[in-house]
Amino acid sequence: GTAAITTDIAVTMAAILGTMVAVLGSLTLLQTPRKDDHVESAFFPHPTTQPSKYAYERFCAFYTPCWMAAFGAVVVLQLYEHFTAHTYWQFCGGVALPLLLQPFVGPTGPDAARPWYERYSTKANLWIAVYSFIGNYWYTHYFYSVLKANYTMPAHRLNNVPIAMFAATHFYFSTYHWFSNALLRKVVTTYQAGPARTLLYVSVVVVFSYFTAFMETLTISSYPYYDFEDRTLAYTVGSAFYGIYFLVSFPAFFVFDDDIDNDKSDAATKTVTLWDTFVSSCGHGMMILCLLDFVRLYLDIPLVVGANPKELLGQ
Numbered sequence: 001g002t003a004a005i006t007t008d009i010a011v012t013m014a015a016i017l018g019t020m021v022a023v024l025g026s027l028t029l030l031q032t033p034r035k036d037d038h039v040e041s042a043f044f045p046h047p048t049t050q051p052s053k054y055a056y057e058r059f060c061a062f063y064t065p066c067w068m069a070a071f072g073a074v075v076v077l078q079l080y081e082h083f084t085a086h087t088y089w090q091f092c093g094g095v096a097l098p099l100l101l102q103p104f105v106g107p108t109g110p111d112a113a114r115p116w117y118e119r120y121s122t123k124a125n126l127w128i129a130v131y132s133f134i135g136n137y138w139y140t141h142y143f144y145s146v147l148k149a150n151y152t153m154p155a156h157r158l159n160n161v162p163i164a165m166f167a168a169t170h171f172y173f174s175t176y177h178w179f180s181n182a183l184l185r186k187v188v189t190t191y192q193a194g195p196a197r198t199l200l201y202v203s204v205v206v207v208f209s210y211f212t213a214f215m216e217t218l219t220i221s222s223y224p225y226y227d228f229e230d231r232t233l234a235y236t237v238g239s240a241f242y243g244i245y246f247l248v249s250f251p252a253f254f255v256f257d258d259d260i261d262n263d264k265s266d267a268a269t270k271t272v273t274l275w276d277t278f279v280s281s282c283g284h285g286m287m288i289l290c291l292l293d294f295v296r297l298y299l300d301i302p303l304v305v306g307a308n309p310k311e312l313l314g315q
Contacts, residue, residue: 009235013214016236020207027200032192041190043182052120052260053181055109059102059121060178067095067171075223085154088164096167099174100125110261120260123277125170127256128177130281131249132169134289136161139245141305142292147238148229160306173249176212180250183208205250206243213242244291252284 040046044061045053074080074091083091103111103121111119140161143149155162183204191197217235220226228234257272264271272280296303 009232012232012236017211017214020210024200024203024207027196027203030196031190031200032194032196034190034192039189041186043186045185050261051109052111055107055111056121056124057178057181059108060099060174063098063171064175064178066098067175070095071168075220080153080223080225083153085156088153088155088162089167092164092167096170099171100129117274120257123257123272123274124253125174126274126277127253127281128173129170130278131285132173133166134282134285135173135245136166136169138285138289138305139292140165141303142241142296143238145303146241146296146299146301147234149234150227151225152227153225172216176246177250177253179212180205180208180246181254184251184254201251205247209243209246209250210239212246214239217242241292241295244295245288248284248287248291252280256280 034041044057045051047054080088103119103125104116107114107116107119107121111121116122137159140149141159144160151162151165153162155164157163158166184201187197187201187204191200214235217239221231228238257277259269260272262269293303
């Protein structure tokens, strides 16, 4: 029955995640601590040497519990049962708005003294927004085709993807990438550079990518209007499939615009424009698209873009 399936999923996922954590623990034991006096082990950017990234990530850290509380209340209290297509868009768009508006109405740190188009927070939001658009517009169809996923709530759609999801992805991904930045920064600032640290760094990306994908699937599992034909497959294989996104984007966003607070007169300092930001996000988005399609080809599953998910389910 359903209870047996749920237990099987829990046992399988506990085994997978437990193994991953054990591997990370083992790799940590192989590390040599950094001895640089000027580098402190930290999750957040240094407020003196990286004040722009520090200000942006502090805002993400502050806002994350806010959107999680709002989103959680809708799911737990089943408020979505009263939502129309307009309500979904208004709610998700409204929750994404503080992140999107912050660079313009409340810039902090060095961003406050910069033109809006040079602010790190503007560029970070653009990078995430472009990535979120690509993910919804293109990658969702891999979930429809490969995992037989299906959105059934009332929705305005673009390319047969609920438009509200484009907005929701922005605040989800902003939080995910703040978390991944913190974990990768902790590795880089705590341990000496070398093959052992590189292996740990890559392993953290892999494990956190899988964990992030699994936790998102798990936390919305009680929401009845996003369904999978095989929920066990969605948790196990689906998490790995979704995790492909983050294998690329987590390390990419971590190093994005690293020179923002460096001396502009230094020839080695790279200035990142909004166009550079757009191209960077598009380029990493194409890497992810290729990886998803390689998996689809391996599984020998046809890709249908733009069709109603019910057609893919044979309904």
